[in-house]
Every structure is written in C-alpha cells, then in structure tokens.
Amino acid sequence: MELDRRAFFASMGGVAALSLMDSEAKADVLEHHMMMQFQTPAAIPGTGGTQKFPTVAEIDAQIETRPTRRGAGSLFTSVRGNVKKLPPMPEKPTLIDFFNLRFATTRNHCLQSANRAMKTGMTEEIVLACLLHDTVQEVMKTDHGWWGAAMYEPYVSEKVSFAIRYHQALRFYPDHAAGYEYPDLYKRMFGEDYVPPKYIQETYEMVKKHDWYMEARLVTVNDLYAFEPGVNPQLEQFTDIIGRNFKQPKEGLGNDNSPVAHMWRTASHPDSPL
Numbered sequence: 001m002e003l004d005r006r007a008f009f010a011s012m013g014g015v016a017a018l019s020l021m022d023s024e025a026k027a028d029v030l031e032h033h034m035m036m037q038f039q040t041p042a043a044i045p046g047t048g049g050t051q052k053f054p055t056v057a058e059i060d061a062q063i064e065t066r067p068t069r070r071g072a073g074s075l076f077t078s079v080r081g082n083v084k085k086l087p088p089m090p091e092k093p094t095l096i097d098f099f100n101l102r103f104a105t106t107r108n109h110c111l112q113s114a115n116r117a118m119k120t121g122m123t124e125e126i127v128l129a130c131l132l133h134d135t136v137q138e139v140m141k142t143d144h145g146w147w148g149a150a151m152y153e154p155y156v157s158e159k160v161s162f163a164i165r166y167h168q169a170l171r172f173y174p175d176h177a178a179g180y181e182y183p184d185l186y187k188r189m190f191g192e193d194y195v196p197p198k199y200i201q202e203t204y205e206m207v208k209k210h211d212w213y214m215e216a217r218l219v220t221v222n223d224l225y226a227f228e229p230g231v232n233p234q235l236e237q238f239t240d241i242i243g244r245n246f247k248q249p250k251e252g253l254g255n256d257n258s259p260v261a262h263m264w265r266t267a268s269h270p271d272s273p274l
C-alpha cells in the first residue's frame, strides 16, 4: 500500500510533532495510519476507483516474503519488534475483561460493527453476534467463523453462534437486496480471481436456504460498513445486551471446564510455552 506522505504528516499534527516521538511511537502511528487508509471508503465496494488487485498466484508468492503466517494467530506474533508483556487477567475473567485486556486488535472493529447494528435497530442477538464476530482472530484467523462460533457456543444462543459461524462463508457472496456487495478488501487479501473452496461454496448453499440466513447475513452487512475511521464506540454501550444474552460462567471464562475453556485460556496466557 502506498503512503500519502502529506496526508500522513498532516494527520499526525505535522513533521514537528512527529519528530518528538520515539521510533516505537512512530511505528505505532504509522501502522494506525495505514490501517485507517485501508479502512477508508475507497476500500468499500461501490465507491469507485480503478484499483489494481493482486491475483491468487501473486498472493501465493507473498507467503515466503513474510516472517509469519497470515492465518494463524495474532497474539503470538508481533508486526514490529518484540511483543509486550500483557496485563494480568482477573481470577475469574468475564467477557468484558477479555475485551478490555486481550481483544486489542479486534475490539474497535467489533464495537463499530455492533454499534452499526444497534443504530439500525437490529435485534439484540444480531448486535451481540456483531460484537463477537471477529474476536477469535486474536488467537486464530483461518476459518475464524467456525473457530469463533465454537468459542462462544456454550455461552450464547444457537442463533448467535450460527450468525458468527456462517458470516465467514457469506462474506464471499453478495446480497444486493440486503445491502452487501463483494468487498474490494477481499480482492486485495485473497486475489481478484479467488474462488472460495468447496466447503465454503457448500456452506453458502446450505445457509442460503436456512431460516436463520438473515442472522448471518446481517453480520456481514454490518461488518463491511463498520470500517469507519475515527468512530470509537464504547463497550459500556453493550453491557446490558451482554448481561441479557451472554451466559457468563461463574468460575470465569477458561475456568469452567467447558469444551472450549482451552481457547479462553489460550487468549488469557499466550506466552505459555506449551
């Protein structure tokens, strides 16, 4: 991605302000700026532009140019320098604690998505699904719909986990009536000639006929337009919905012996060597 130097310096308060920062702070603001550029309306379908997108073969050729793998794990790697020591988790962690102490990368995107769902009057289950839909990417990106649904299944309604699981497949298929177009972002990430694998195609065909199709579809609708620079909704906005729709285990997430407790422990303690 090319950097618009003038816009970058202007957004940081000018060259003078930037020169006062240490290199770590500069790396932070640069990354933030690049993320914001990536999330501007130009990346949203229907907003025009003649962009050149990579092919699947070009995306493939990038694999051996990176020190990390694109799909597996955010908590375990660092895009610059060494990782930071994480703050300790409380003895009995709640979903709110994970949002505040561990979901650093996905938090704002998910809050923006839930905020849009709430503003457009969607059901509490849709708002919750939007709030949770990508948080599992803190530990796993590949097949994140399935991983995310598994992580939340013991604690939310079936409809919510359905929406989380299948938003992953529906992202590859436009639904004009619902207001979802194939995102330019995926042409960039997967290659412009990308064809989703067979299991995604079959899942789409199944979900399309399902009574809860719109539950998963609405996650994708809110997902796409959730990339709003400068919009930072607060978690407090959703506390009541979480309270009514998320079955917080009294022992704390990770301590309740549920079939997915290990996933929460992984998010809690990513520095554990084994």
Ligand SMILES: [Fe+2]
Pocket (backbone or CB within 6 Å): 133, 134, 144, 167, 168, 223
């Ligand atoms: Fe997603």
Ligand SMILES: [Fe+2]
Pocket (backbone or CB within 6 Å): 109, 133, 134, 223
């Ligand atoms: Fe998302």
